[in-house]
Amino acid sequence: MSTEVLIQAKWILERFNAKGKPILHRDAGILVNGTQVQQIGQFSELRRIYPNLTILGNKESIVVPGLINAHHHVGLTPLQLGSLDYPLELWFASRIGLRDVDLRLDTLYSAFEMISSGVTTVQHLHSRAPGGVPGLEKSSNLVIEAYREIGMRLSYSMALRDQNRLVYEADEDFIKRLPRKFRPGLSEYLKDFTVPLDDQIGFFESLYKKYKDESRIRVQLAPSNLHWLSDAALEKTADTQNKFDVPLHMHLLETPYQKIYANKRTANSALSHINKFGLLGPQLTIGHGVWVNEEEVDLIAETGTNICHNCSSNLRLKSGVAPIKSFFEKNIPVALGIDEAGINDDRDMLQEMRLVLMIHQKPGIGTWSLNSSEVLRMATEFGARTTPYGDSIGQLSKGSEADLIILNHKKMVYPYQSEDINIVDVLIQRTKPKAVETVLVAGEVVYNEGKFIKVNRDGILSEIAEGLSYPLSKEEMKRQELARSVFPHVKKFYEDHYQYKLNL
Numbered sequence: 001m002s003t004e005v006l007i008q009a010k011w012i013l014e015r016f017n018a019k020g021k022p023i024l025h026r027d028a029g030i031l032v033n034g035t036q037v038q039q040i041g042q043f044s045e046l047r048r049i050y051p052n053l054t055i056l057g058n059k060e061s062i063v064v065p066g067l068i069n070a071h072h073h074v075g076l077t078p079l080q081l082g083s084l085d086y087p088l089e090l091w092f093a094s095r096i097g098l099r100d101v102d103l104r105l106d107t108l109y110s111a112f113e114m115i116s117s118g119v120t121t122v123q124h125l126h127s128r129a130p131g132g133v134p135g136l137e138k139s140s141n142l143v144i145e146a147y148r149e150i151g152m153r154l155s156y157s158m159a160l161r162d163q164n165r166l167v168y169e170a171d172e173d174f175i176k177r178l179p180r181k182f183r184p185g186l187s188e189y190l191k192d193f194t195v196p197l198d199d200q201i202g203f204f205e206s207l208y209k210k211y212k213d214e215s216r217i218r219v220q221l222a223p224s225n226l227h228w229l230s231d232a233a234l235e236k237t238a239d240t241q242n243k244f245d246v247p248l249h250m251h252l253l254e255t256p257y258q259k260i261y262a263n264k265r266t267a268n269s270a271l272s273h274i275n276k277f278g279l280l281g282p283q284l285t286i287g288h289g290v291w292v293n294e295e296e297v298d299l300i301a302e303t304g305t306n307i308c309h310n311c312s313s314n315l316r317l318k319s320g321v322a323p324i325k326s327f328f329e330k331n332i333p334v335a336l337g338i339d340e341a342g343i344n345d346d347r348d349m350l351q352e353m354r355l356v357l358m359i360h361q362k363p364g365i366g367t368w369s370l371n372s373s374e375v376l377r378m379a380t381e382f383g384a385r386t387t388p389y390g391d392s393i394g395q396l397s398k399g400s401e402a403d404l405i406i407l408n409h410k411k412m413v414y415p416y417q418s419e420d421i422n423i424v425d426v427l428i429q430r431t432k433p434k435a436v437e438t439v440l441v442a443g444e445v446v447y448n449e450g451k452f453i454k455v456n457r458d459g460i461l462s463e464i465a466e467g468l469s470y471p472l473s474k475e476e477m478k479r480q481e482l483a484r485s486v487f488p489h490v491k492k493f494y495e496d497h498y499q500y501k502l503n504l
């Protein structure tokens with residue numbers, strides 16, 4: 001059986017040039033050979049050379065590189081599982097009470113949403129798992145194998161953390177602030193998530209080695225955040241990164257409280273502190289970065305560090321609006337991540353791009369705003385840079401991985417769309433998941449006309465519904481009670497010690 005296939009389209013977006021302009025091909029075709037793009041050119045010419053190949057798409061299709069969700073954690077959302085949105089620091093406490101979901105089903109759930117909105121690669125940052133190293137192994141295995149099952153490209157990491165598991169102070173100090181009766185419960189809970197740093201690094205090494213020869217699965221490092229990592233852990237992270245040469249993704253300065261924390265802990269700023277360990281550079285992506293100051297933006301730019309913008313999450317958890325204009329003015333590559341979930345409580349990347357386009361506009365004529373090409377570049381080329389796949393994805397040039405989406409033009413624009421509007425503007429401003437007709441990852445069709453090729457979506461959804469149709473388990477009830485008990489004390493901790501002032 002031939003592994004070659006021809007893709008036909010009215011417009012193919014190959015990539016962006018150095019100035020950020022889209023390179024578009026009209027009435028074009030792509031020859032996919034195995035997992036990669038072999039050739040891109042006029043469709044009629046390709047068809048003449050390859051008259052017998054199967055054709056995907058048609059003369060009205062729009063083809064763009066697969067989108068990259070550069071910051072993702074979970075499947076069913078915290079809202080679905082029992083937590084309202086709160087400012088991040090309170091949300092950590094509220095989330096203790098979430099229901100348990102089978103991690104395979106959970107991973108497939110959000111993969112359905114991502115793929116059907118054009119996402120082919122996900123940066124899955126697994127935050128934590130109970131039960132020591134065996135717990136880390138079990139959860140990583142379930143998550144990674146679920147992505148393999150559905151055919152998505154994955155960059156996976158288990159977050160590194162060695163301190164301050166609930167609030168921005170040592171676990172034992174915070175436990176002492178609680179009324180005596182709540183102390184054993186929280187202590188036991190946090191202990192279950194405590195793994196010695198060397199064991200976490202050892203776990204990364206074994207996982208990295210296990211998957212290092214895979215084509216669609218890679219493992220990288222995620223130092224979780226400044227407050228979650230001691231200086232010893234930051235040093236160890238830098239050493240491990242040097243040894244394995246993997247990318248790093250680190251949450252940083254997501255909220256005003258994290259900025260206050262950095263000011264208390266470091267003599268200068270969060271960014272200059274982690275720079276002391278050699279962590280900044282093109283290998284690092286900073287997740288969020290909402291509260292960086294001007295000097296920090298300069299440091300990010302000078303070192304070639306990436307940012308991942310998690311727009312919906314910043315809104316939902318009241319973290320603020322990231323200074324995207326400053327990032328763009330300094331030519332910092334900014335990727336896009338949906339984080340836990342977008343403002344529709346799902347993982348619709350098309351909607352997320354639209355939100356990003358709109359929210360950073362400054363009022364008035366001639367004022368700064370993002371354009372559609374810049375937003376699409378964030379979700380493709382710049383997203384790719386934050387993953388171990390680099391420039392082999394996020395574009396459709398010869399030799400690139402054949403990760404792409406074929407959009408149905410009629411479903412994008414029906415009943416009418418003026419041709420005066422550029423196709424990239426139409427894509428960002430009007431397109432909904434229903435227009436995503438076919439999704440290829442590494443040359444393989446994983447989604448076509450609303451159906452997942454390798455997984456039965458309806459079956460998985462009914463398994464999720466069935467699994468959660470029972471009353472809370474004893475363990476779930478215990479955790480829900482714990483969440484309710486500690487929540488007001490977490491709130492008080494920040495009120496007493498982290499007075500957030502607007503003039504920060």
Ligand SMILES: [Zn+2]
Nearest residue numbers: 071251287339
């Ligand atoms: Zn996150």
